[in-house]
Amino acid sequence: MTATARLTAKGTATRARIVAAAADLVLARGVGGTSLDDVRAGTLTSKSQLFHYFPGGKSELVLAIAELQMQRVLQAQQPYLETLDTWAAWDGWRDALVAHYASQPHQGCPIGTLVSELVGTDPTAAAEVVGHLNRWRAYLRDGLTRMHEAGLLRPDADPDRLALATFASVQGGLLLSQALQSVEPLSAALEAALAALHAAAPDGQAGTAA
Amino acid sequence: MTATARLTAKGTATRARIVAAAADLVLARGVGGTSLDDVRAGTLTSKSQLFHYFPGGKSELVLAIAELQMQRVLQAQQPYLETLDTWAAWDGWRDALVAHYASQPHQGCPIGTLVSELVGTDPTAAAEVVGHLNRWRAYLRDGLTRMHEAGLLRPDADPDRLALATFASVQGGLLLSQALQSVEPLSAALEAALAALHAAAPDGQAGTAA
Numbered sequence: 001m002t003a004t005a006r007l008t009a010k011g012t013a014t015r016a017r018i019v020a021a022a023a024d025l026v027l028a029r030g031v032g033g034t035s036l037d038d039v040r041a042g043t044l045t046s047k048s049q050l051f052h053y054f055p056g057g058k059s060e061l062v063l064a065i066a067e068l069q070m071q072r073v074l075q076a077q078q079p080y081l082e083t084l085d086t087w088a089a090w091d092g093w094r095d096a097l098v099a100h101y102a103s104q105p106h107q108g109c110p111i112g113t114l115v116s117e118l119v120g121t122d123p124t125a126a127a128e129v130v131g132h133l134n135r136w137r138a139y140l141r142d143g144l145t146r147m148h149e150a151g152l153l154r155p156d157a158d159p160d161r162l163a164l165a166t167f168a169s170v171q172g173g174l175l176l177s178q179a180l181q182s183v184e185p186l187s188a189a190l191e192a193a194l195a196a197l198h199a200a201a202p203d204g205q206a207g208t209a210a
Numbered sequence: 211m212t213a214t215a216r217l218t219a220k221g222t223a224t225r226a227r228i229v230a231a232a233a234d235l236v237l238a239r240g241v242g243g244t245s246l247d248d249v250r251a252g253t254l255t256s257k258s259q260l261f262h263y264f265p266g267g268k269s270e271l272v273l274a275i276a277e278l279q280m281q282r283v284l285q286a287q288q289p290y291l292e293t294l295d296t297w298a299a300w301d302g303w304r305d306a307l308v309a310h311y312a313s314q315p316h317q318g319c320p321i322g323t324l325v326s327e328l329v330g331t332d333p334t335a336a337a338e339v340v341g342h343l344n345r346w347r348a349y350l351r352d353g354l355t356r357m358h359e360a361g362l363l364r365p366d367a368d369p370d371r372l373a374l375a376t377f378a379s380v381q382g383g384l385l386l387s388q389a390l391q392s393v394e395p396l397s398a399a400l401e402a403a404l405a406a407l408h409a410a411a412p413d414g415q416a417g418t419a420a
Binding site: 028115116119120162164165167168171172175179189192 | 237238240243318322323326327340343371374376377378380382384386388389390395396398401406407408409
């Protein structure tokens with residue numbers, strides 16, 4: 001972090017270029033399957049350059065990749081992500097996510113897959129990546145909390161638990177989309193997730209748009 | 211496969227012991243984070259012994275691990291997995307899965323995490339592991355198909371797509387349970403998945419037990 005703060009504008013651009021290229025490598029081969037030598041070869045960077053930009057080594061590079069992937073995936077869900085307090089916004093969010101991944105169903109969730117790889121090998125990095133997942137999930141929870149307060153969800157509905165379940169559908173849908181090389185699992189998972197949310201609406205309101 | 215067929219009873223037991231120990235290593239550190247040297251050290255096996263039991267090398271070992279993990283997870287879902295054609299069986303299935311993972315929430319799905327690691331590094335092995343996922347998913351689809359035929363799901367419901375969504379909830383719930391070190395994500399995900407299935411029941415039957 002200190003190192004990043006001290007970079008020139010040109011240095012910052014070079015670092016960003018390395019992170020973007022390394023992100024593609026890790027996406028294709030996993031953290032375990034991508035060595036720093038692979039990154040050097042793939043980004044035409046020297047060993048000392050790589051050390052200059054990432055003095056913390058592979059962990060620091062992996063965290064920069066996670067940060068980049070997180071920015072990308074949050075961006076793809078805008079403007080819906082911050083306004084998930086109407087049924088129409090949830091529909092828009094679902095469509096935006098499906099559209100984003102329809103062009104790259106083979107990728108899975110770049111954040112979710114990092115977690116399962118890092119949990120056993122680099123717990124500190126894993127905890128930071130879990131922080132990204134929680135940040136993403138919080139948008140869903142905040143929207144559902146506002147819907148709960150507005151009476152769009154039943155009084156006994158639990159916005160936290162509903163957000164957790166909805167986010168699990170996103171992650172599982174992406175994992176299966178990667179496995180089956182098709183966006184259909186994500187699409188089916190989000191459709192069911194929204195059906196479960198509608199089932200938590202007050203009786204008689206389940207199908208209405210807010 | 212040929213090598214396995216030629217093993218003595220004692221050899222088969224030794225091979226199974228190596229697979230079980232290696233499965234724990236891979237679960238903890240991922241495929242990328244586990245070398246054959248790690249497996250040798252962790253199982254007190256010599257290089258030539260390991261080659262004797264796994265002439266196909268790491269890929270063959272990883273596939274044996276996937277097979278073992280698949281047997282375990284299918285076993286944990288019995289007897290419900292083969293009778294998922296009543297709402298009561300779905301409830302029993304959910305409870306069995308949650309109980310199985312409540313004791314080991316840190317593990318995630320040993321099959322699902324393998325897929326995301328192998329897709330980029332070993333496509334042949336990845337395809338075999340995806341076959342396991344499809345075998346697991348087929349149990350859900352078969353139950354839902356029978357429910358559809360019996361009129362427990364609406365005529366316009368799509369058992370294939372519902373099974374895909376339910377399975378995504380399982381996988382995403384396990385991924386988040388691993389990330390958050392708690393079984394709650396899996397429990398919340400399965401509760402919502404069953405709510406979505408109930409929402410596909412004929413009007414007025416949504417809450418009834420079959």
